[in-house]
Amino acid sequence: MPKTQLAFPQEQCSECPIRHRAVCARCDTDELEKLESIKYYRTFEAGQTIVWAGDKMDFVASVVHGVASLTQTMEDGRRQMVGLLLPSDFLGRPNRETAAYDVTATTDVQLCCFRRAPFQDMMLTTPHVGQRLLEMTLDELDAAREWMLLLGRKTAREKIASFLSIIARRETSVQNIGGAGEVAFDLPLTREAMADYLGLTLETVSRQMSGLKKDEVIRLEGKRHIVIPDFEILMDETGDDSDGGMPE
Amino acid sequence: MPKTQLAFPQEQCSECPIRHRAVCARCDTDELEKLESIKYYRTFEAGQTIVWAGDKMDFVASVVHGVASLTQTMEDGRRQMVGLLLPSDFLGRPNRETAAYDVTATTDVQLCCFRRAPFQDMMLTTPHVGQRLLEMTLDELDAAREWMLLLGRKTAREKIASFLSIIARRETSVQNIGGAGEVAFDLPLTREAMADYLGLTLETVSRQMSGLKKDEVIRLEGKRHIVIPDFEILMDETGDDSDGGMPE
DNA sequence: CGATTTTTTGACTTACCTCAACGCAGGTGG
DNA sequence: CCACCTGCGTTGAGGTAAGTCAAAAAATCG
Numbered sequence: 001m002p003k004t005q006l007a008f009p010q011e012q013c014s015e016c017p018i019r020h021r022a023v024c025a026r027c028d029t030d031e032l033e034k035l036e037s038i039k040y041y042r043t044f045e046a047g048q049t050i051v052w053a054g055d056k057m058d059f060v061a062s063v064v065h066g067v068a069s070l071t072q073t074m075e076d077g078r079r080q081m082v083g084l085l086l087p088s089d090f091l092g093r094p095n096r097e098t099a100a101y102d103v104t105a106t107t108d109v110q111l112c113c114f115r116r117a118p119f120q121d122m123m124l125t126t127p128h129v130g131q132r133l134l135e136m137t138l139d140e141l142d143a144a145r146e147w148m149l150l151l152g153r154k155t156a157r158e159k160i161a162s163f164l165s166i167i168a169r170r171e172t173s174v175q176n177i178g179g180a181g182e183v184a185f186d187l188p189l190t191r192e193a194m195a196d197y198l199g200l201t202l203e204t205v206s207r208q209m210s211g212l213k214k215d216e217v218i219r220l221e222g223k224r225h226i227v228i229p230d231f232e233i234l235m236d237e238t239g240d241d242s243d244g245g246m247p248e
Numbered sequence: 249m250p251k252t253q254l255a256f257p258q259e260q261c262s263e264c265p266i267r268h269r270a271v272c273a274r275c276d277t278d279e280l281e282k283l284e285s286i287k288y289y290r291t292f293e294a295g296q297t298i299v300w301a302g303d304k305m306d307f308v309a310s311v312v313h314g315v316a317s318l319t320q321t322m323e324d325g326r327r328q329m330v331g332l333l334l335p336s337d338f339l340g341r342p343n344r345e346t347a348a349y350d351v352t353a354t355t356d357v358q359l360c361c362f363r364r365a366p367f368q369d370m371m372l373t374t375p376h377v378g379q380r381l382l383e384m385t386l387d388e389l390d391a392a393r394e395w396m397l398l399l400g401r402k403t404a405r406e407k408i409a410s411f412l413s414i415i416a417r418r419e420t421s422v423q424n425i426g427g428a429g430e431v432a433f434d435l436p437l438t439r440e441a442m443a444d445y446l447g448l449t450l451e452t453v454s455r456q457m458s459g460l461k462k463d464e465v466i467r468l469e470g471k472r473h474i475v476i477p478d479f480e481i482l483m484d485e486t487g488d489d490s491d492g493g494m495p496e
Numbered sequence: 497c498g499a500t501t502t503t504t505t506g507a508c509t510t511a512c513c514t515c516a517a518c519g520c521a522g523g524t525g526g
Numbered sequence: 527c528c529a530c531c532t533g534c535g536t537t538g539a540g541g542t543a544a545g546t547c548a549a550a551a552a553a554t555c556g
Contacts, residue, residue, distance in 0.1 A: 072397045074487055080400040082393035093386055100390060127375060134382045137389060138341055142348060144392040145330035149320045151399035152328040152447025156512065191535060199400025201513060206536055223521095223535065239322055404544065439503060452544060454504055471503065471553075497556105504551070511545085519536070526529090 008065050008110040010041055016112070021088035022062040023136060026128040034126070038118040044068075044105035050091075051099040059113040060092035066109035067188040070101040071196060081196040083140075086170050090136055094120050107188050151199045154239050159198040160208040161237035164218065168228060183228045212237070256313050256358040258289055264360070269336035270310040271384060274376040282374070286366040292316075292353035298339075299347040307361040308340035314357035315436040318349040319444060329444040331388075334418050338384055342368050355436050399447045402487050407446040408456040409485035412466065416476060431476045460485070 013019060013032050024035055041064070044050055050068060051057055063085045070083030082101060085091055091103065091111065123130045150162050171185040187194075191209075195202040212218045217234055219227040228234050235242070261267060261280050272283055289312070292298055298316060299305055311333045318331030330349060333339055339351065339359065371378045398410050419433040435442075439457075443450040460466045465482055467475040476482050483490070 070393070072393070074397075074401065075489060076487075078401040078487075080397040082396045095383075101393070123379075124375075127372075127378075130375075130378060130382060131371075134378060134385060135343075137382065137385045141385060141389050141392060144389060144396065145318070145320070145349070148330045148392065148396060148399055149322075149328040151396055153322065153326040190533095202535080203514085203537085204512060207512095210536070239324075239326075241323060449545060450503080451505085451546085454502095455544095458504070500553100500555080502551100502553070504549105506549085507547090509544105509546070511543100512541105513543090514541075515539090517536105517538080520534085522532090524529105524531080526527105 008041070008043060011064075012036075013039075016064065018062060018064055018088040018112075022112075023090050023129060023132050024062070026132045027126070028128070031122075031126050031128055034122060035114065035129075038115050038122075040113050042111045042113055044109045044111070046105055046107050046109075048105045050103040050105055050109070050111075053099055053102050055099050056097060057092055057099045058116050060090065060094060060116055060119055061111040061113040063087050063089050063091065064110040064112050066105060066107040068109050068111075069104050069106050069189075069193065069196075071104065072101055079196045080199060081193065082144075084197065089140075090133065092116070094123055094133075106190075106193055156198075156200055156204050156208050157211060157237060158239040159200060160194075160205065160212060161217070161234055162240065163194065163198060164212075164226065164228070165231075165234055165238055168226075168231070168234075181231065183231055185226055187224045187226060256289070256291060259312075260284075261287075264312065266310060266312055266336040266360075270360075271338050271377060271380050272310070274380045275374070276376070279370075279374050279376055282370060283362065283377075286363050286370075288361050290359045290361055292357045292359070294353055294355050294357075296353045298351040298353055298357070298359075301347055301350045303347050304345060305340055305347045306364050308338065308342060308364055308367055309359040309361040311335050311337050311339065312358040312360050314353060314355040316357050316359075317352050317354050317437075317441065317445075319352065320349055327444045328447060329441065330392075332445065337388075338381065340364070342371055342381075354438075354441055404446075404448055404452050404456050405459060405485060406487040407448060408442075408453065408460060409465070409482055410488070411442060411446060412460075412474065412476070413479075413482055413486055416474075416479070416482075429479065431479055433474055435472045435474060 011017070013024065013036050016022075019025070024032060027035060042061075044066075046066075053072070065087060068085040068091065069081050070085070071079055071081045073079045093100070094116065119129075123133070150159055154162060167187065168183050168185055171188075172183055189197065191202045191205045194200075195205045198205065200208075209218075209220070213220050216229070217237055219229065221227060259265070261272065261284050264270075267273070272280060275283060290309075292314075294314075301320070313335060316333040316339065317329050318333070319327055319329045321327045341348070342364065367377075371381070398407055402410060415435065416431050416433055419436075420431055437445065439450045439453045442448075443453045446453065448456075457466075457468070461468050464477070465485055467477065469475060
């Protein structure tokens, strides 16, 4: 357990990197002030558990920096990731006392936490928070449904390619994807966490990564840094429709 | 294609069987009146497609009677169900023009449709609709996450047992489940639709059903009628935690 | 009562899992 | 500075759950 002190800046809301994408995106100055008064920051090191399923959870939060994962575990140890929270994603459920899933920091994480009771009040009194949360929840539901297709019907190779394309899209918010430019990013997950995401074993993940590398769909620089020479070629491996889909 | 005329009663909202569970659950008399003015009923026979993915969809709806399914299809024909809509469930997404998934009536279905534009207006002006929709969407997201565990990590036998327990819970709204009473219900899905739900082939579904029958976990009366002599024994086959979980 | 759809069952194949060994950093402490 | 861990990741050999292909049996329907 490394003793590094995490040093994320404590932002004013107006300076916050997720100001316009998180649950507070639609808030006006007044509303933001209210939120500011019930918020506090917490940080977690990579690998730490943020909450255990079943624990009392007296806050909800936005991920400001880093990546957190939601997982479910069966009695015999089989594990499935059911949520991957990147910056601006929302954690927790208003009107729910206890956490439904294990939440783990997969990288160093900073959360912007809101005490649950006052947050719930705000949802009743100011419409913009609830409206934004509905929109975000609907987006998550869509993502969950894509994920279900992946889990239920895709081959191991397609799963890996799909996962890489999802991470590439979200990490490189650049919209140069689509054209056949080179894309590079760091994987925020271990092979084991990838396996939990994809419903595979870590050995299969490793083998398929090697396979994609051998076929020059991806390049590996170190274990975690991925270079995608041609995004189109990766997309061909995902099994998804070639035309964009996903109209907004 | 049978030419039976579907005859579901056209209800007043006040008489509606899903009045207190659907998106309108929280509405007061005024709000209900507004909803009533933009609603209309539509019926579909078992097997009919309600909308195709990509089609323009100028309504949202509540399922009043019957069962509908959302499915995704890959280019080569692999299919995954990603939503199963039972009475009171909500169909469609406000602020979205086109359907994201194929929607099919798996039994005869009656929908209570709301024209999309006025429905969106209502969501902005009256809080109760949006609040209820958020709650329902969060519940669906939880269900999707259970489903992801099933797809990613459960064995074929566990998948079947889990599916049967889910349907049993929702079809027999009776809360006599939990005690070891006999439970009986009709499957609203063909073997093929079950396979699409579970990420299996229909042959595997059939084999596992036969297996559960041979082991007397279930009885089959006809192909569609299921009797569960002891719900506890079925639950033991699902792979889920023995203790209830799911506190609400 | 045939025709068609749905379901079951069987024989064989395969994609992924399991178990096991090995490689490679990165830190730690003598 | 080097030996030694420890945590990740890779690779190999062999097994198995579920898929595929094929055909028969049941149910449904005109």
